[in-house]
Amino acid sequence: MFPYFVASGFAIAGAMMMAGPALIHLMNRNRYRTIHWAAMDFLLEAMQSNRRLLRIRDLLLMALRALALLLFGLALARPYFTSTDSALPGTSKPPHAILVLDNSMSNSLESISGSAFETSREQAKQFLEKLPSASQISVVALCGAQSRRITDPFTSRTDAADAIDKIVATDGPGELTHALNQARRLAEQTPSLSPYVVVFGDQQASQWQRLARGNPPEEEMPVILVGTDASTPGNAWVEEFGLPDGMAEVGMPTRIVARVRYQGDEPRSNVAISFKVRDNEVETKFADFPEGDSVQTLAFDYVFDAMEVDPSRMSSIPLTVSLAGDALPADDSRSLVVPLVASTPVVFIDQWSDSEESPALGRLGETWVLRQLLCPQTESSREEQHLIRPIHLSQREAEGEPLRAALREARLAVVAGIESPSVELVSMLRSYVEQGGQLAIAAGGDFDPHAWNDVAWQGGQGILPKPLQPNAVGQSLSEFSDDLQPFRISGKGLLDHSYFRLADLEETQLIDLYTDALFFKTVVPTDEDDSQAAANQAGNLPPLEEKWLSWTPPVSTIERSGDNAENVTANIPATTIAQFDNGVEFVVERHVGSGRIVFFSSGISSQWSTLPSTNAVLIFDRVLRNQLASTFQRYNFAVGETALLPIPPGVGDSSIQLIAPDSGIVSSVSPRFLNEETRGVLIDNLDSAGIYWLSDREPTDASGDAVEARSQFRIPISGTSTPWESQLARLDPDQFASLNLPPQYRWQDSAQLIGGSGLPMSGHSWWQWLIALVIVLLIVEMTVAAMPSWLAWIVDRRSGSQSAPSASS
Template sequence: MFPYFLASGFAIAGAIVMAGPALIHLMNRNRYRTVHWAAMDFLLEAMQSNRRLLRIRDLLLMALRALALLLFGLALARPYFSSADSALPGTSKPPHAILVLDNSMSNSLESISGSALETSRQQAKQFLEKLPSASQISVIALSGAQSRRISDPFTSRTDAADAIDKIVATDGPGELTHALNQARRLAEQTPSLSPYVVVFGDQQASQWQRLARGNPPEEEMPVILVGTDASTPGNAWVEEFGLPDGMAEIGMPTRIVARVRYQGDEPRSNVAVSFKVRDNEVETKFADFPEGDSVQTLAFDYVFDAMEVDPGRMSSIPLTVSIAGDALPADDSRSLVVPLVASTPVVFIDQWSDTEESPALGRLGETWILRQLLCPQTDSSREEQHLIRPIHLSQREAEGEPLKAALREARLTVIAGIESPSVELVSMLRSYVEQGGQLAIAAGGDFDPHAWNDVAWQGGRGILPKPLKPSAVGQSLSEFSDDLQPFRISGKGLLDHSYFRLADLEETQLIDLYTDALFFKTVVPTDETNTLATSNTASSMPPLEEKWLSWTPPVSTIERPDDQSDSPTASIPATTIAQFDNGIEFVIERHVGSGRIVFFSSGVSSQWSTLPSTNAVLIFDRVLRNQLASTFQRYNFDVGETALLPIPPGVGDSSIQLIAPDSGIVRSVSPRFLNEETRGVLIDNLDSAGVYWLSDGEPSGTPGDAAEGRSQFRIPISGTPTAWESQLTRLDEEQFAGLNLPPQYRWQDSSEVVGGSGLPMSGHAWWQWLIGLVIVLLIVEMTVAAMPSWLAWIVNRGSTSPATSSASS
């Protein structure tokens, strides 16, 4: 039993030992009392303040971080707002920026910092960076073939910048009207966008003046001009270069006139002006230019060798005049392709034949003085070398097959002094003009206006440009009148036509020259609408025959509507190009088919006027030579113009090559049919000034040398720069205001537009400020997260004071 009790005692003792601490705790629990101790109160309040501070810090950090994320997203969206004065049709639409880059000749001006075009490129690319992200961008070249190619708007700034870099300089003019029309079409293709145009360039004053003179329509979109701070440099250029008559006389001295102009603040002296034929220098002259705006006209005489020309066949020779180079080299030279033709037949019809004329008896046909002007009589052995081979017929000889045989090869026909033409003559000449022949008709002699009107007007189907009144005005000297009332050619508007301008004479000199002659008698052209279809012989005219001319009109001639239509009137109205001071029309022209008719209402003989004894007779020479020159193929084109050129028969379809001037770049041109009969090429990218060469052979040696055995033809073509592009005067804000353009046209300094303040919207640069604000918020967030003591002091300041007062109490 003892062991049992011993084990039980140990168990009870163990339980008491294990329960002892709990019992002691329970027994002693009521011995502790809560004692309020001031130090512990401060500790408790500090703990509560720290928890409040951490809560405020966490809320502040959350707000700062959320606001930073919100502003960063807003900055990525690049917000903008339309300005109140932007005049955009839809202020809520995304913008469509149409950038016009000036790549005309004037913007290729070189300087130490590079060309003006390169500066415009840089400004345009900097401007791209300021556009809102939702913007669409179009890029338009102002000049050249690139101006005719327009792509869809870009949505990527990189693509737009690449398009800007691809725009190259040309020697052509900058046509703002064309660029604005292109911009308008782009705007119409994107109606969901708000368009505006920004023009980058040198802002040449002459460009904008041309636009202002054309009365530009008020644009529905703003047009912003980016101003330039560059000063206007001095510039000298070849303003004009040509032959007064358009063609050269074989074997006789031919005068070539060059007009050189200078604009600058400093004078230039001893400027070398060199004349070249086929790149071979012939003569050099020197010119001095004072400061300001000055012009020098220089004449070069050259004799073209008759051995270079086959009779009846046209050849062409390139001529060049150049001056010492300056900062704008594109206008320092000008080229001209001169057609050389020998023995070109011209038909003259008047009262007398060659056998009937007698200078000794004073019996001369009305065309005698004109024959002397166009083909002076020289040694008979050299007669075939003249430009013109006259075929003189009397009215009696100008009938039937002899007339048709004479007209077949003639490019110009002159009829004067005929009393009344026959129906057959009128019909033959009408057919001749419709096929491309040139016809000149002059009164004089026994010219009867009533008979001419009855036979030759034909209600607009004859050979008169306008109908005539039955009676003439004034009296000829042979009518022995004591009441002569002479009149003169009116100088008003006379020089508006290229017929009467001469490069080596000033306007006042030309007016004095042409108004020197006195006229005693003239027939009176009248309004054609009052005399339509009044002739009984109109219905008796035979129908138009097949073409019987032995030569082909130039393909560059614009095809005009056929006058042989159901309407009795010609579809192309007559044009008055000179008149008398009494208001009567003197020179009238009308295009008929592929040809042209010019009518002189007075005669050239001494019975009707004093023309033969004055230099004013030159007016006939100018008109007739111009008519003759227009029948030959044109090889001189303005830079940027489209050239149509025929090619010889038998040339392959893939062998035509065009060699560019200076650079020598060769490219292929595909032949095509220019009309029903003529095969040729169309060249629409003459963007450089100088001489091009069109050939069917591989280039070998110099461009002017044909590759023997490989080339059937080698034709020179000249690209001529526009003279006003050389006037480098730049527009400023005051001059722009003086143009009185519509209010949508705005001037902006380059710094404002590139900086963005010139855009027709506000807030477009806010994204930069938003990014800056995000950075500031992040700095504040890091500062708050570091929990500096000054922030704790600010938060605890309000709580420590009450605690202190409580402790004190």
């Protein structure tokens, strides 16, 4: 039993030992007391506050990172908003930028940093980078062959930049009206886009003034002028160069007149001006130009040798005048191609024949003064050959085959002082003019306006440019009237026509010269009949005959032929060239077929006026010589103009070569039929000033002298620049405002536009601000991400400030 009790006792003791700690814990559990320690309370509060701040920090970081990512993607899209300006109505369409690049002569101005054209081209390419990504781009050249091309807009900035690089500078004039019309057509072809025009260039004042004078329509699209800050340099240029009469006379001194102009703030002295014939210098003169705007007129006399004239065809001689170079070399020289003619007949028809005229008896035909004026004959010069060979016929001799034989080779016919023409004379002269002949009609003598109107008007199908009133104004001296009321030529608008301008005289001198003569009597041209009357009377004349002239008129003036040719030319209105101070028209001009009719309403004899005794008789000389010059083939063209030139028969289709001036670039030109009878070439790439050479063989050098002897033909062609392109004055904001252009035309400084401002849309540069905002957000994000370090510092500071009072107590 004892062992049993001993074992039981050990078991009970072991159980009590194992349960003891638990019992002790249970017994002493409620004996612990909670002691509130102020520092621990603050620590617990700080830990709870820290957890809230960390949660807020995480939310803030997530928002900052998401916003930065969103703004970065938005910046890559380059958003924009259309303008709400009243002048630029807003639209949601994608933008269509139409860039107009000025490649005219004035924008070729040279400077130390390069030409102004290169600067404009670089500005245009820089501007491309500022366009929104959805933009479409068109590139337009202001002048030259490129300006006539219309292509689809570019969607790539690289393609647009390549198109800008392909535009080359020309010597042509800048036609803003043409460029804006082309921009309008481009806009019409892309109705789904919102168009606007940006003009890059020197913003030449004369260009925009010409546009403003034309009253430009209000554009539906904005037109932005990119201003330039460059100052205007001084410039001298050859403004005019030519022959007063338009032709040179072989063996006789020919006067060639050059008009040189200078504009600048500093004077220029001893400017050398050289005159060349066939690139050979003939004479050099020197001129001084004061500051401001000044003009010098220089005359060069030259005798063309008969050896230079080919008897079988008309010869053409290239002339050049040049001056010392400046910053715009394109206008420092000017060329001219002069036609040389040994002799050309002119038919004069009046009251008397040569055998009937008698200066001693005072019996002179009405054309006697004109014959002496155009081809003066002296005892010592009767055997000399002059440019004009007169064929004088009376009205009785001017009939049938003798008249036709005289007109066959004549390029000009003058009829004056005839009382009443015959139907046959009117019919013959009408056929002559329609084939290309030039006709001048003057009153005087016994001229009867009523009879002339009945026979020669024919409802516009005769030889009068306008119908005449039956009664004349005033009385001739032979009518012995005591009530003479003389009148003069009106100076108003007289010099608007090139007929009456002389390079040697100023405008006031010319007006004094032409208004010096007194007129006593004139017939009165009046308005034309209505179209129905013209149609009713058109059948009174015989139909147009086959061509019987021995010469061919210039191809540039050949009209279309056919059954309706008469009706077409009859509808061309007459033009008043000069008038008297009493309102009566003095000189009236009308184109008929391939020719032209000029009518003088007063006479040349002393019975109708004092013209023979005054220098005002030059008005007849100027008109008749210009009429005669217009019958020869034209070889002088403005830069940018299309040239029509005939070629000799038998020239192959692939052998025509055109040599450009200075550069010597040779290009092929394909022959074509210019009309039913004439074969020639059409040249539309005259973009440089100077002498071009048209030849049937390709030259071995730029001058072409090596092949001149072997060529079937070699024709010089002159390309001349427009004088106002040499006026380099540029617009500024004040001058632009004074033009009073429609509100769609806006001036924009180049620096601001290249910087992205000033476009007809807002927000196009917001992407830059968006990128800046993304950078700011990333800086803020990094600052917030570093919050635990400075948060712990804040907690420590707060804990320290709360525990300090307990420690002291």
